[in-house]
Amino acid sequence: MPEAIETTKRKFYKALDSLQNPRAARPVEPAAKRVRRSISTSSTVSYSTPNLVVGSRKDDSPARPPPNFSPWSSETFLARLKTFSSVSLWHPKPEAISEVEWAKRGWVCVGVNTIACKGGCQKRVVISLEATKQREDGADSEEDDEQDDTDHESAFEDALVGRYRALVVDGHADSCLWRKAGCKDDVYHLPVVRATIWQPELRKRYRSVHQICESVRDIKLKALPYETPGLLSTERVLADLPAGVLGPPGEEQPTPEDSLKALEIALHGWRGSEDTGNELLHCDACFQRVGLWMYQPGYKPAHSSIDDDAGDSAIIDLVEMHREHCPWRNAQTQKSAGSLSGLNASQILQRVVSTCARDHTRRSEEQQRAGAQREDDELDDDASIPASPAPSREEVEKLDKERDSRLKKLKSLFSIKRKGSKLP
Numbered sequence: 070m071p072e073a074i075e076t077t078k079r080k081f082y083k084a085l086d087s088l089q090n091p092r093a094a095r096p097v098e099p100a101a102k103r104v105r106r107s108i109s110t111s112s113t114v115s116y117s118t119p120n121l122v123v124g125s126r127k128d129d130s131p132a133r134p135p136p137n138f139s140p141w142s143s144e145t146f147l148a149r150l151k152t153f154s155s156v157s158l159w160h161p162k163p164e165a166i167s168e169v170e171w172a173k174r175g176w177v178c179v180g181v182n183t184i185a186c187k188g189g190c191q192k193r194v195v196i197s198l199e200a201t202k203q204r205e206d207g208a209d210s211e212e213d214d215e216q217d218d219t220d221h222e223s224a225f226e227d228a229l230v231g232r233y234r235a236l237v238v239d240g241h242a243d244s245c246l247w248r249k250a251g252c253k254d255d256v257y258h259l260p261v262v263r264a265t266i267w268q269p270e271l272r273k274r275y276r277s278v279h280q281i282c283e284s285v286r287d288i289k290l291k292a293l294p295y296e297t298p299g300l301l302s303t304e305r306v307l308a309d310l311p312a313g314v315l316g317p318p319g320e321e322q323p324t325p326e327d328s329l330k331a332l333e334i335a336l337h338g339w340r341g342s343e344d345t346g347n348e349l350l351h352c353d354a355c356f357q358r359v360g361l362w363m364y365q366p367g368y369k370p371a372h373s374s375i376d377d378d379a380g381d382s383a384i385i386d387l388v389e390m391h392r393e394h395c396p397w398r399n400a401q402t403q404k405s406a407g408s409l410s411g412l413n414a415s416q417i418l419q420r421v422v423s424t425c426a427r428d429h430t431r432r433s434e435e436q437q438r439a440g441a442q443r444e445d446d447e448l449d450d451d452a453s454i455p456a457s458p459a460p461s462r463e464e465v466e467k468l469d470k471e472r473d474s475r476l477k478k479l480k481s482l483f484s485i486k487r488k489g490s491k492l493p
């Protein structure tokens with residue numbers, strides 16, 4: 070694999086490997102509950118992201134939360150980032166002072182636009198960009214000066230953002246370790262090319278979507294285009310992946326269409342979840358939640374003023390619904406190296422999965438061929454049958470085509486919209 074191997078990275082992957090699985094399996098926790106719990110445990114210095122770390126280890130040894138200063142740990146980074154996911158506490162900010170920047174430098178969100186170095190130097194910063202607005206409202210500007218005001222306003226906001234940008238580092242006390250270093254730029258990188266990570270993660274997401282298959286059945290999806298060389302269609306992937314990768318779908322009896330949609334959703338980083346009776350798609354990297362009831366056919370928001378769209382349900386764009394900084398959507402955040410650079414995690418995973426499905430098909434065909442040869446040579450005692458030569462590129466393409474036509478019928482059952490199709 071092209072990713073550099075450094076000690077810190079090994080540690081980070083190891084931590085991620087042992088911690089991601091149980092976390093993804095845990096049911097979704099309402100935001101309000103999370104907040105309550107973190108507040109209840111935050112009165113002392115012992116914070117260090119307790120609500121997200123405790124109980125997330127596989128082994129029997131008592132869970133030992135990572136130290137507060139853990140810039141190498143993507144697990145603690147994600148735990149901090151998660152504190153910013155409540156829309157009522159954290160309002161969108163310019164990129165330079167976005168939640169990703171604060172979380173990379175050890176900050177957690179503790180109140181309305183308020184962050185703190187919990188478990189570290191305990192400093193707090195309140196981020197208010199409202200000053201711009203107040204100035205605008207209070208200014209006794211004449212209409213002639215409107216342009217001047219706009220210029221001032223934007224210069225003022227730039228200065229304000231610059232000031233907060235400095236506080237990402239300087240907001241910490243002099244002695245705080247987070248002042249000296251923050252997370253590396255690739256701390257948000259998702260290791261989706263590692264089979265030991267992507268396979269169990271994909272399986273879990275796939276199965277979790279099956280559990281809410283009734284809410285998914287009628288919604289329209291927009292997915293990545295797979296007309297890219299090297300990518301197999303989701304139908305092909307579903308048919309060709311080794312059985313163990315996705316596993317049995319659980320207790321549900323899904324239709325092929327359910328399975329196809331579940332896989333499509335899971336390949337884009339989403340898992341199914343349920344919160345107080347409402348079924349959602351949830352991302353464990355950017356903590357975005359998509360309420361599926363809003364995408365059912367015939368759904369009309371209570372305060373809708375657009376009559377044209379009545380009865381025409383919206384489409385879930387499986388890439389764009391992630392927050393902008395999410396590695397499932399953003400290639401810069403994903404920061405993959407080599408031939409995968411410039412690709413977001415959804416694109417990388419689909420490539421990896423396509424390769425896995427294709428390799429599996431090739432191997433089983435080789436085995437069949439070898440088996441046939443064994444039958445021909447049934448009296449031959451030689452146990453070491455030479456492997457049949459790998460199929461040529463033309464042969465692989467021919468086999469791909471054959472399978473495509475077999476799947477055409479199946480494919481015609483589905484109505485998944487592809488990226489590039491027009492939004493209503």
Ligand SMILES: [Zn+2]
Pocket residue numbers: 175186189190191192240241242245246247248
């Ligand atoms: Zn600090």
Ligand SMILES: [Zn+2]
Pocket residue numbers: 338352353354355356357391392395396397
């Ligand atoms: Zn996301």
